[in-house]
Amino acid sequence: MAEPTYIRLDIHGQVCPSCLLLTLKALNQHCGAIRAGQVEIVVMTDDRQSTSTIPGAVSKMGYQAEVAILEGGYRIRIYGR
Amino acid sequence: MAEHPFFLILVTSSLAGLLAGFVMHRSDFCVAAMFRDMFLFTDFFLLRMLVLLVVVSMLAFELGRLSGMLRPYPFPLLGAPSLASMIGGLVFGIGMVLAGGCVVGTLYKLGSGSVAGGVAFIGMIIGSALYAEWHPVWSVFAKATALTSAITLPQVLELSPNLLVLPLSAVGAYLLWQWHRQGKLTRPSYAAGHIAPWKAALILSLIGFISYLLVGMPLGITTSYAKLGALLESQVWPEHVAQLTFFKAQPLAYVAPFGSETLRGGPGPAFDAVGAIQYPLIVGIILGAFISAKLVGEFHLHYRIPRRQYVSALLGGVLLGMAARMVPGCNIWHLWGGVPILAGQSLLFLLGILPGTWIGSKLLTRFVIR
Numbered sequence: 261m262a263e264p265t266y267i268r269l270d271i272h273g274q275v276c277p278s279c280l281l282l283t284l285k286a287l288n289q290h291c292g293a294i295r296a297g298q299v300e301i302v303v304m305t306d307d308r309q310s311t312s313t314i315p316g317a318v319s320k321m322g323y324q325a326e327v328a329i330l331e332g333g334y335r336i337r338i339y340g341r
Numbered sequence: 342m343a344e345h346p347f348f349l350i351l352v353t354s355s356l357a358g359l360l361a362g363f364v365m366h367r368s369d370f371c372v373a374a375m376f377r378d379m380f381l382f383t384d385f386f387l388l389r390m391l392v393l394l395v396v397v398s399m400l401a402f403e404l405g406r407l408s409g410m411l412r413p414y415p416f417p418l419l420g421a422p423s424l425a426s427m428i429g430g431l432v433f434g435i436g437m438v439l440a441g442g443c444v445v446g447t448l449y450k451l452g453s454g455s456v457a458g459g460v461a462f463i464g465m466i467i468g469s470a471l472y473a474e475w476h477p478v479w480s481v482f483a484k485a486t487a488l489t490s491a492i493t494l495p496q497v498l499e500l501s502p503n504l505l506v507l508p509l510s511a512v513g514a515y516l517l518w519q520w521h522r523q524g525k526l527t528r529p530s531y532a533a534g535h536i537a538p539w540k541a542a543l544i545l546s547l548i549g550f551i552s553y554l555l556v557g558m559p560l561g562i563t564t565s566y567a568k569l570g571a572l573l574e575s576q577v578w579p580e581h582v583a584q585l586t587f588f589k590a591q592p593l594a595y596v597a598p599f600g601s602e603t604l605r606g607g608p609g610p611a612f613d614a615v616g617a618i619q620y621p622l623i624v625g626i627i628l629g630a631f632i633s634a635k636l637v638g639e640f641h642l643h644y645r646i647p648r649r650q651y652v653s654a655l656l657g658g659v660l661l662g663m664a665a666r667m668v669p670g671c672n673i674w675h676l677w678g679g680v681p682i683l684a685g686q687s688l689l690f691l692l693g694i695l696p697g698t699w700i701g702s703k704l705l706t707r708f709v710i711r
Contacts, residue, residue, distance in 0.1 A: 273643025274710075275441035275457050275650045276374060277381065281710045306454075306639060308532035309369040316528060317382065327531035332641045334531070 264300045264339070265293075271305045272333060279303060279310035280317060283338065287318065294323065295340040306333040314338070346600050347617040353555040354618055357548045358625015359632075361560070365449040366630040367534055368541035372672050373437040373446050376698035381706070386528055387538065389520055391676065394542040396513030398559075399681035401550045403506040406682075411550075415492045415682055416558040417595040418670070422685025424486035425479065429667030430690035432660055434697020437672070438705050440464065440657025441650075444563050444671040445626060447658070452630025454640045457654040464658020469563065470570030471659070472666040473608070476587035479667060494683040505683060533637040549677050556618055557597045559678030562626075563665035564593075565619035567608035570662070575610045582610065587666075608666075653709040657701075 267286055271279045286301050293299035303314065314336050315325035326337045364370065375387040405411035437443040440461035442450050447465070450458035472479070495502040520526050526539050536544075549559040567587075575582040582588055591607040593615055606615030634640040665671045668690050670679070679687025 272641070272645075273454075273456060274646045275654060276371065277378070278650075278710050280382065281706065306641060306643065308366075308530075308535070308639075309371065309374065311532045312369075312528055312530040313378075313382075313384070315531075317384075329531070329533055332639055 262298075264298055267299060267301045269301065269303045271303060271307065271310075273306065276307060276309065277313070279305050279307045280313050283310075283314055283336075284317065287321065287323065287338065294338070297339070297341050300340075301338040303336040303338070304330075304333060305336065308334075310334070310336065346597065346602055346604055347614070349599055350556050350597060350614070350617045351621055353552060354621035355625050357552050357560065358622040359629040360625075361445075361545060361548055361622075362449050362452055362626035362629025362631075363633045364536055364541045364544050364629075365445070365626070366453050366633040367532075367536040368538045369532070370449075370538060370541045370545065371446045372443045372676065373441070373698075376434065376694060377438050377702050377705075380699045380702040386525070389517075389526060390538040390542045392513060393517055393526070393539060394546050394677060395680050396510055396517060397543060398546040398549055398677060399506055399513065400510045401546060402553065402681050403503055403510070405550065405553065407503065411553050412598055413557060413595060415496075415684060416553065416678065417593055418558065418561070418564075418674075419492050419679060419684045419686055420483075420669070421487040421490050421492070422689050423483045423488060424689075425483035426668050426686045426689040427693040429664045429669070430693020431664075431697035431700075432667060432693075433664035433672065433690070434694040434699075435701040435704065436468075436657045436660030436662075436664055436697075438657070438698055438701025439653045439709065440661055441654055443673070444566070444661055444665060445560075445673050447661075448562075448623060448626040449630035452627035453634035454642050456642055456644055457646060457650055460651055460654040461658035461661070464655040464660075465563075465566045465662035465665075466570045466573065468659035468662020468664075469567035469608075469666055470574050470662075472663045473567065473571070473585045473587035476585070476666070489685065492684055492686075494685060494688065497685065502682065506681075509683075533639070534633070545677065553678075555598060557595060558618070559674070560622060561670060561674035561678065562619045562622050563662075563671040563674070564606075564608050564615045564669075565623060566662055567666060568610060568616055568619075571608060571610040649709055653705070 378384040447458045447461040491497045588609040593606040604614035606613035675687035675690040
């Protein structure tokens with residue numbers, strides 16, 4: 261299977277709730293490709309709240325989320341399958 | 342030094358601020374998000390945390406009053422409920438969404454390195470100082486639209502507070518029990534050193550109780566934003582500041598629980614009881630959040646954010662600063678302190694903040710985060 265295309269969102273320092281809003285916007289724009297496993301969204305952020313809200317919101321929509329703690333922030337990967 | 346009337350106040354407020362800042366950063370206890378997420382995402386999770394904080398404080402304050410531990414009752418600086426409080430709440434709601442946090446939320450965000458939080462903080466100082474220009478007109482409006490001269494709902498109804506507060510706390514406790522059984526009071530978080538918001542709610546209500554016990558009132562900070570604004574403005578325009586009636590007023594005059602003399606204070610630039618209570622809280626919250634962020638390696642300044650977010654943070658801050666004086670009082674003061682004792686001003690503020698947050702959410706998604 262081909263490697264998915266990554267859509268990277270750098271949301272460091274932005275006003276809340278930029279993380280969740282911009283993630284949902286990207287999900288809506290690419291929903292078909294994400295569900296098919298062709299595209300994944302990778303959010304880089306320092307927003308602690310989004311490590312809770314993004315996985316909660318995307319799982320309700322049928323997507324998966326994976327949070328990794330990085331140096332000074334978080335990487336949240338959102339994928340379809 | 343220990344006999345100095347401000348000593349206990351300074352120590353209590355500093356420690357309260359430090360602990361509150363640390364806990365709010367770790368749990369991301371954002372009051373703006375509590376209301377905003379309800380409108381933006383139909384997410385009521387954080388609002389449940391506010392209900393928890395209010396119900397616990399309601400019960401604690403009432404037990405404190407009944408046992409004679411908490412005095413004065415109602416606490417100082419609460420005024421007659423008027424339409425001004427509701428309109429102020431509406432403007433406050435818009436401001437806190439645009440600023441990305443309330444008057445305390447922006448402080449803990451600033452402490453953890455948020456540049457937008459810092460811009461909102463500057464906006465709040467500007468807004469508070471601007472309010473002084475039209476305070477005479479607004480205070481006439483507030484007096485003209487006062488619904489009653491009583492401070493709290495039990496006073497309006499001429500009932501003993503426990504007859505209203507205890508049944509309301511029982512209803513709140515039942516709701517919380519139901520939410521607990523349905524697993525609605527917790528949710529997973531992957532943030533480093535995370536403190537669950539329900540624990541933060543309990544800690545913050547304990548801090549509010551201790552502040553009431555030792556300082557004579559729960560947490561509040563916004564008069565000092567005006568104070569800071571007056572202090573800065575008086576450096577460049579001293580004659581103008583000296584003639585503004587708002588800065589001459591001394592609305593605080595009370596005897597602290599463990600003091601013997603009357604302490605006075607107001608929004609003017611001089612260091613007084615208001616400064617002694619609130620400045621350490623402001624510094625403490627920023628410092629507490631800074632320590633928390635440093636300990637988990639998350640203190641980083643990020644400047645490169647869309648320009649419109651800076652504009653929004655500044656504008657939101659100005660609205661917050663003005664609104665906090667129009668009410669008067671902020672969300673922490675009214676929601677964590679006034680609502681638990683059913684203060685009329687606080688209940689009207691709550692009524693105003695709901696449509697305000699809704700309008701703010703619309704503006705945010707239309708113009709700011711796109």
